[in-house]
Amino acid sequence: MKICLVVIGKTDANYFSEAIREYQNRLVHYIPFEMQVIPDIKNVKNLSENQQKEKEGELILKSLQAGDYLVLLDEKGKEFTSMQFASYLEKKMNTVSRRLVFVIGGPYGFSEAVYQAASEKVSLSKMTFSHQMIRLIFVEQIYRAMTILNNEPYHHE
Numbered sequence: 001m002k003i004c005l006v007v008i009g010k011t012d013a014n015y016f017s018e019a020i021r022e023y024q025n026r027l028v029h030y031i032p033f034e035m036q037v038i039p040d041i042k043n044v045k046n047l048s049e050n051q052q053k054e055k056e057g058e059l060i061l062k063s064l065q066a067g068d069y070l071v072l073l074d075e076k077g078k079e080f081t082s083m084q085f086a087s088y089l090e091k092k093m094n095t096v097s098r099r100l101v102f103v104i105g106g107p108y109g110f111s112e113a114v115y116q117a118a119s120e121k122v123s124l125s126k127m128t129f130s131h132q133m134i135r136l137i138f139v140e141q142i143y144r145a146m147t148i149l150n151n152e153p154y155h156h157e
């Protein structure tokens with residue numbers, strides 16, 4: 001199984017890109033991982049929030065491949081502790097044969113079509129994070145999960 005993280009727009013701050021790169025580099029020692037960046041929609045100023053969500057949704061769905069298992073990161077999704085998330089990933093590693101695709105929505109979240117296409121929603125907190133910041137938080141959580149599954153002394157509980 002490969003984990004793919006789909007995001008909208010390139011990471012805009014160097015301090016986030018550097019930190020994300022650091023965790024990506026650590027992660028690939030455990031599991032194939034890729035961050036797929038969907039380019040920002042052009043002329044968003046002329047679009048309503050809904051139109052922007054719809055357009056982003058079309059690009060998200062277009063980026064999927066046959067056999068992908070689609071999970072949305074969403075404040076209203078299922079919450080886990082880091083230990084539970086590690087078990088969740090372990091189960092997916094045993095059941096998903098191709099790509100486990102997590103998607104982070106744009107500034108206004110997901111279109112209805114994307115919600116319909118997804119198998120699950122996962123929340124990292126009831127609070128809302130920016131679509132830029134959540135990338136780093138989530139990549140670190142995947143790395144943490146991998147260290148838990150490999151009994152390494154990164155997570156302390």
Ligand SMILES: C[S@@+](CC[C@H](N)C(=O)[O-])C[C@H]1O[C@@H](n2cnc3c(N)ncnc32)[C@H](O)[C@@H]1O
Nearest residue numbers: 073074104105108109123124125127128129131
């Ligand atoms: C700024 S948020 C948009 C959320 C806003 N509630 C909406 O739907 O319009 C951008 C994206 O970051 C992700 N996100 C933000 N906070 C999150 C959380 N606590 N758990 C999981 N994903 C989150 C989601 O993918 C969300 O679509």
